[in-house]
Amino acid sequence: MCGQCGLILPGPGPVGHLLTEMEAAMIHRGPDSTGFALYHQPTTDDSVIVRARLGEADGAEQRLSALVDASRGLGAQLLSEPELLGSAEQAGVFGRLTVRYTCPTSVLLAAIERVPGVYVHSMGRRLEIIKDVGDAHQVAARHAIGNFIGTHGLAHSRLATESVVNVEYSHPFWARPFLDVAIAHNGQLTNYYKMRRLIGQRGLAFLTYNDSELISVYIAEQLSQGVSLEDALARSIGELDGVFTYLLSTGEGIGCATDRLAIKPICVTEHRGMIAMATEEQALRHIIDEEIDTFLPLEGTATVWPAAVPAQAA
Secondary structure (H helix, E strand, C coil), rough: CCCEEEEEEEECCHHHHHHHHHHHHCHHHHHCCCEEEECCCCCCCCCCEEEEEEECCCCCHHHHHHHHHHHCCCCCCCCCCCCCEECCCCCCEEEEEEEEEECCCCHHHCCCCCCCCCCCEEEECCCCEEEEEHHHHHHHHHHCHHEEEEEEEEEEEEECCCCCHHHCCCCEEECCCCCCCCEEEEEEEEHHHHHHHHHCCCCCCCCCCCCHHHHHHHHHHHHHHCCCHHCCCCHHHHHCCCCEEEEEEEECCCEEEEEECCCCCCCCECCCCCCEEEHHHHHHCCCCCCCCEEEEECHHHHEEECCCCCCCCC
């Protein structure tokens, strides 16, 4: 039901605008909410960008201030002024914080989310997840997605079928607490609760009960242990039960895995140094005005496309 897409540019470019147009072409698949996982050059090699929902507008400034205090209490150094970002009335207000931080991300995450009403949507050196209620153009206008310059990213339009209509349950999901890993997913896991218990026994936690978030953490944990993205994706095909096609992004690229039946579609094109993938071919043709060749990944396969990684900032 949902519509997902991914995009890798040959160099930094208007990834936010292009992903918005791709998702807008699939509005019929997900009117509830739209989200973006966008990647750009890091501020410094030890910077962390925090994106969080701060709840209702009333008291949001105080919660943002408490978030800053919690970060500073762990020795984090502010690299820019914290930002309050508007939203639709029903979704509340969002905040953005950039800090220099070298200790475990899980410690910073726990400190921030001890502030009542704060829900972290992403933490990354290159990654920013922006998701909100509304269609692609509404969310993009509200959060200036069209101005985002980056190398690659994911987008997703959601139609809630198994869980609540809630911004935290919208895609993409961050693989908490691992930096720079995000997922967009179309499908359903039938062994979700078993996998959740196994992962929880290893000390990892989740913000939601959405199976897509579980996949992201499952993959990110393997990456943290030195497993390659391609191997981790391939392993998921055997260990995850259900029907699924998901896009998993890191700071270095985007991977795709399909279940052994490949019931959920994904269409891919490689064109003039750009790699684009989407649930429907029309989304690809929405941003490319030339004739293109497309292909569908085979059932039970894992594919990885590397991104153009810019040099670290000084």
